[in-house]
Each structure stands twice: as C-alpha cells, then as structure tokens.
Amino acid sequence: MPLLDAExxxxxxxxxxxxxxPVRLVMFTQEIECEYCSETRQLVQEVADxxxxxxxxxxxxxxxSARADELGVDKIPAIAVIGERDYGIRFYGIPSGYEFTSxxxxxxxxxxxxxxxxxxxxxxLSRLSTxxxxxxxxxxxCPYCPQAVVLAHxxxxxxxxxxxxxxxxxxxxxxxxxxxxxxxxxxxINEVTHIEGAADEPVVxxxxxxxxxxxxxxx
Amino acid sequence: MSTDFVIGESSEPxxxxxxxIGGGPAGASAAIYTARADLTTLVIDKGLTAxxxxxxxxxxxxxxxxxxxxxxxxxxxxxxxxRSFGASFVDGKVLRVDLKAEPKRAWTGSAEYRGRAMxxxxxxxxxxxxxxxxxxxxxxxxxxxxTCDAAFFRDxxxxxxxxxxEAIDEALTLTRFASRVHFLNPRADFLAPEGLVDELRxxxxxxxxxxxxxxxxxxxxxVEAIHVVGRGREEIIDVAGIFIYLQGNVPITDYLDGQLPTxxxxxxxxxxxxxxxxxxxxxxxxxxxxxxxxxxISAAEGVTAAIAVDRHLHGREGLRPDWSR
Ligand SMILES: Cc1cc2nc3c(=O)[nH]c(=O)nc-3n(C[C@H](O)[C@H](O)[C@H](O)COP(=O)(O)OP(=O)(O)OC[C@H]3O[C@@H](n4cnc5c(N)ncnc54)[C@H](O)[C@@H]3O)c2cc1C
Numbered sequence: 001m002p003l004l005d006a007e008x009x010x011x012x013x014x015x016x017x018x019x020x021x022p023v024r025l026v027m028f029t030q031e032i033e034c035e036y037c038s039e040t041r042q043l044v045q046e047v048a049d050x051x052x053x054x055x056x057x058x059x060x061x062x063x064x065s066a067r068a069d070e071l072g073v074d075k076i077p078a079i080a081v082i083g084e085r086d087y088g089i090r091f092y093g094i095p096s097g098y099e100f101t102s103x104x105x106x107x108x109x110x111x112x113x114x115x116x117x118x119x120x121x122x123x124x125l126s127r128l129s130t131x132x133x134x135x136x137x138x139x140x141x142c143p144y145c146p147q148a149v150v151l152a153h154x155x156x157x158x159x160x161x162x163x164x165x166x167x168x169x170x171x172x173x174x175x176x177x178x179x180x181x182x183x184x185x186x187x188x189i190n191e192v193t194h195i196e197g198a199a200d201e202p203v204v205x206x207x208x209x210x211x212x213x214x215x216x217x218x219x
Numbered sequence: 220m221s222t223d224f225v226i227g228e229s230s231e232p233x234x235x236x237x238x239x240i241g242g243g244p245a246g247a248s249a250a251i252y253t254a255r256a257d258l259t260t261l262v263i264d265k266g267l268t269a270x271x272x273x274x275x276x277x278x279x280x281x282x283x284x285x286x287x288x289x290x291x292x293x294x295x296x297x298x299x300x301x302r303s304f305g306a307s308f309v310d311g312k313v314l315r316v317d318l319k320a321e322p323k324r325a326w327t328g329s330a331e332y333r334g335r336a337m338x339x340x341x342x343x344x345x346x347x348x349x350x351x352x353x354x355x356x357x358x359x360x361x362x363x364x365x366t367c368d369a370a371f372f373r374d375x376x377x378x379x380x381x382x383x384x385e386a387i388d389e390a391l392t393l394t395r396f397a398s399r400v401h402f403l404n405p406r407a408d409f410l411a412p413e414g415l416v417d418e419l420r421x422x423x424x425x426x427x428x429x430x431x432x433x434x435x436x437x438x439x440x441x442v443e444a445i446h447v448v449g450r451g452r453e454e455i456i457d458v459a460g461i462f463i464y465l466q467g468n469v470p471i472t473d474y475l476d477g478q479l480p481t482x483x484x485x486x487x488x489x490x491x492x493x494x495x496x497x498x499x500x501x502x503x504x505x506x507x508x509x510x511x512x513x514x515x516i517s518a519a520e521g522v523t524a525a526i527a528v529d530r531h532l533h534g535r536e537g538l539r540p541d542w543s544r
Binding site: 003004008011012015043055064077096097098100101104130138140141142143144147168169170171176180181182183194196197198200 | 220223224225226268312314315326327329356358359360361362364366367368370371372440441476478
C-alpha cells in the first residue's frame with residue numbers, strides 16, 4: 001500500500017520538478033524496526049521515485065554505525081536531507097501530517113544551497129565559531145510547526161556550524177520529557193535556550209545569541 | 220498518530236485577482252464588488268462565529284434591514300450575495316502571508332493561496348489581556364492549539380476557556396486524550412451552532428462551567444491549577460493544561476508578522492482608498508481604528524476598497540460606479 005496517494009504524488013512530483021540541484025535522502029532504520037521506521041523508509045523511497053533529482057539511501061543504525069556517526073545520527077527513524085554537501089538538516093521521526101511540508105521545503109533548500117534569511121541573521125550565522133544545535137519539537141497535527149522547522153533548517157544551510165533537527169515529540173517521548181515539551185513547536189537551542197511557538201526570525205536570532213552568550217559564560 | 224501527508228505550499232496554486240482575508244461584513248462586502256467587477260475573488264475565513272458579527276445576537280441598525288437580524292445571519296446573507304456573483308469562500312485560518320511577493324501569498328495550515336491584490340479584513344477580536352501566569356506558563360501547560368498539543372495531556376485533567384465553535388471543537392479533540400475537560404464559558408450562553416453545543420454538554424468527559432472566568436493560572440514550572448471566579452464564588456481547579464480560545468478587542472494582525480505598519484493601538488494604517496503602505500494590499504473594517512465599530516461602516520469600507528482594487532488591477536484612474544447590469 002503506497003503512503004502517498006495519487007493526488008499527493010502528482011503534486012509532489014510537480015514541486016520536485018523545480019529542484020535546482022541533486023538531493024539525497026539518507027534514512028536510518030534498524031533490523032528490528034521502530035514504530036514508524038518502516039513507514040519512514042517507505043516514504044523516502046516513494047518521494048525519491050518522484051524526481052530524477054532525488055535519491056534515497058537506507059542505512060542500519062547499528063550495522064552502518066560509521067555512517068551514522070559521520071552524520072551525527074543517534075536515533076531512528078532519521079532522515080538526513082543532503083544537497084551539494086551535508087548542511088545539517090535532520091528529521092527524527094516520520095515527517096507526516098504538516099511536517100511533510102517541512103520535508104519538501106528542506107529538499108528545496110538543500111537543493112538550492114542558499115537561503116532567503118535577513119541580513120542580520122546571515123551575519124550572525126557567518127560569525128559562528130562554535131557548533132549550534134537546534135532541536136524543534138513538533139507533532140504532525142500542528143499547523144504552526146513547519147514555520148519553526150523550516151526556519152531552523154534554513155539556518156543550518158546558512159552556516160556549517162548549525163545542525164537543525166525536527167523531532168517528533170510523540171516518537172521520542174524521553175526527549176520530550178527531558179526537554180519538558182508540553183506544547184509545540186518548541187525549539188531548544190544548544191540545550192540552554194528555548195522558544196515556545198513559531199517565532200519570527202528576529203526572535204529566533206535573539207535566542208540563538210542568548211545561547212551563545214550562555215556558552216561563553218560557562219567557559 | 221496520523222500518517223497522512225499535508226502538502227503546504229503547492230507549486231502552482233491558482234492565482235486569484237483578489238484574495239480577501241476575513242469574511243465578516245467588511246471582507247464579504249468587498250467580495251461582492253470585486254466579484255461583480257469580474258475579478259476572480261477568494262475569501263478565506265476561519266469561522267462564522269469567530270468575528271465580531273458572529274457575536275452580535277441582534278442587529279437592528281443595518282440599513283435596509285428593519286427587522287432585527289442575528290449577526291451570523293447577516294454575514295451569511297452578505298456572503299451568499301458575494302457567492303452569487305462568483306466569489307469563492309474557503310474555511311481556514313491564515314497563519315502567514317507574504318505581501319511583497321508577486322502574486323501575494325497567504326498560507327493556512329494546509330494550503331497556499333495567491334492573489335494579485337489582497338484585502339485584509341480580519342476584524343478586531345484579538346486578545347490583549349493576559350491572565351496572571353499565562354505568559355510564564357506558555358508551552359508549560361498553557362496552549363492555544365489543542366490539535367497541536369492534546370497528545371501531551373493523555374489521562375490528565377485539562378481546561379478549555381472560550382465559547383465559540385472553535386473552542387468547542389478543540390474541547391472535543393481534547394477528550395480523545397485527556398481524562399477530564401473543564402469547559403470554562405465566560406458567558407451564560409454559547410456563540411456556536413446548537414448541535415455542537417449539545418455535543419459538548421452531552422460528553423461524559425466534559426464538565427461545563429457557565430459564566431466562569433479565569434483569575435489566575437497557577438503553577439511553578441508547569442500548570443498545576445486554575446483559579447476561577449464564577450457565579451459569585453471562587454474555586455481552584457487542578458489541571459495540567461489550559462487551552463485558551465477567548466476573544467478580545469484588538470485588531471487581529473499577528474499573521475502579518477509586521478509586514479504592514481500599524482499604529483500605536485495595533486491598527487493597520489491605510490490611505491483614503493484603504494490601501495496600505497504595500498501596493499495592492501488593502502485593509503478594511505475593524506482592523507482599522509479610524510471608525511466607529513459598526514457593520515454598515517465596515518461594509519462601506521469593503522466596498523470602497525473593492526473599487527480601488529479594481530482600479531489598481533486595471534490601472535484605471537477614474538471611479539466607475541456600477542449602477543446595474
Ligand atoms: C457583541 C457585539 C454587538 C455588535 N452589535 C452591532 C450592531 O448592533 N450594529 C452594528 O452595526 N455593529 C455591531 N457590532 C460591531 C460589528 O459587529 C463590527 O463593527 C463588524 O462586524 C466589523 O466587521 P469586520 O468585517 O471588520 O470584522 P468581523 O466581523 O470581526 O469579521 C472578521 C472576520 O475575519 C475572520 N478572521 C479573523 N482572523 C482570521 C484569520 N487569521 N484567518 C482567516 N479569517 C480570520 C473571522 O472569522 C471573521 O469572520 C457589534 C459587535 C459586537 C462584538
């Protein structure tokens with residue numbers, strides 16, 4: 001049974017037809033698959049079948065641990081969306097519901113390799129000298145979440161120092177618990193600052209700066 | 220968990236001549252005129268009872284309608300009139316726009332809409348006052364979206380504050396997860412279709428508290444309880460979450476993300492043709508602060524802007540009144 005129906009496939013194919021470069025969907029699963037692993041694997045394969053620009057590769061988190069380490073993948077299901085290079089775009093959990101939008105946007109951003117962020121954001125990102133990890137917690141039924149995910153992924157493309165993860169709160173309850181997620185989207189930056197809701201770019205930028213200041217004070 | 224797949228921004232959605240955001244008296248009246256001027260017109264609206272008109276139980280001063288009419292009936296009639304001239308309506312809450320793009324874009328949770336011109340008519344039912352504890356506990360049990368966050372409250376007790384169809388829908392969503400839902404209605408009656416109210420009242424997991432207002436949201440690192448006042452007595456109800464769908468009286472412009480300049484009171488600023496600082500983007504009705512809040516005035520502004528939109532799109536200078544066809 002295909003996951004994507006004919007109508008969605010047609011629309012996705014049309015949209016991926018405009019990709020300006022190659023995109024690799026690198027998916028991680030495990031021999032004994034997790035709850036949504038098989039669906040996520042099927043999803044990347046179905047999406048890749050819709051465009052000549054897109055390829056899908058499936059790895060086993062344990063058997064291919066070297067590849068997982070290289071991409072910093074530590075949980076499944078995982079998808080790394082890779083363009084010309086690995087920009088640090090990750091999806092943990094199946095990008096279903098509204099998050100399918102975020103997956104398509106990530107593919108477009110990775111293919112283009114450039115983003116339309118404000119000058120102030122680009123300047124801050126270009127000056128980063130330490131890694132930034134953005135984790136955006138979502139649920140698939142949240143219409144506000146893609147805005148937060150897409151922005152975090154754009155920031156990852158804009159700087160080699162940034163890695164941005166979409167994390168499905170329901171598939172990773174221990175992380176939702178650890179980061180006290182009771183509402184989505186919730187963006188956690190470097191474990192120290194967090195943003196409730198789909199904030200504008202300047203707000204996210206300020207929280208990022210706050211996270212950097214906190215790290216400097218720690219050192 | 221759902222495994223359907225929403226495509227947000229489709230590559231080639233239809234481009235309308237005019238996209239109207241908000242289908243109250245202002246937006247729906249504009250749609251009558253733009254549709255009648257043969258401009259393809261789409262109105263996006265989040266709900267019949269969500270606007271000011273939806274709250275008005277009886278309107279007795281709308282010209283030409285001497286018999287008192289319910290606000291919802293009046294809006295329905297204006298919308299039907301717009302439809303009869305070819306305007307389309309979709310249900311949806313606009314979350315984001317791009318006014319600088321050509322064509323201009325508006326996004327709901329599930330779709331993208333494009334228009335060569337845009338009319339903003341979302342009214343002034345936005346909230347201003349926050350409850351004590353609300354901002355501090357946002358994302359820690361305070362939520363404005365049950366569809367998004369209900370899953371975090373499995374087997375917990377929660378509360379919903381509101382009385383519109385949106386509030387009731389969200390309370391019903393919560394019953395799939397929560398063990399008990401306290402429904403706090405600030406009024407004695409409901410502003411929602413009867414069938415929906417019956418469903419709410421009959422639900423075994425829902426306790427309805429009429430005429431009950433929140434005084435404070437209590438909790439240290441997360442919501443623990445709400446302090447409510449209702450019918451002469453105060454009460455503390457233990458809850459893990461509070462979902463708020465109340466209305467206020469400030470212009471609804473959150474989805475514009477600062478793309479249009481606003482006055483100190485948060486009202487959109489326009490010129491005499493109701494055009495905003497962005498060419499091709501107009502704003503009418505209660506989102507402006509320049510008028511007395513009356514349905515007929517909002518409707519007239521919608522009409523004026525519609526004529527200006529027609530002129531803008533056709534590069535026409537003079538105003539051509541449409542007497543009849
Ligand atoms: C209780 C009450 C009684 C009143 N009585 C009278 C009266 O007797 N006579 C009179 O002339 N006036 C009366 N008014 C005032 C009148 O209702 C308003 O002036 C008029 O409705 C304003 O029209 P509008 O179209 O600008 O806004 P609204 O009527 O508020 O309509 C706005 C529309 O925008 C939609 N919307 C909002 N946000 C979004 C979004 N993000 N996406 C999509 N859609 C959105 C809403 O669903 C709504 O339908 C009354 C108002 C109230 C509250």
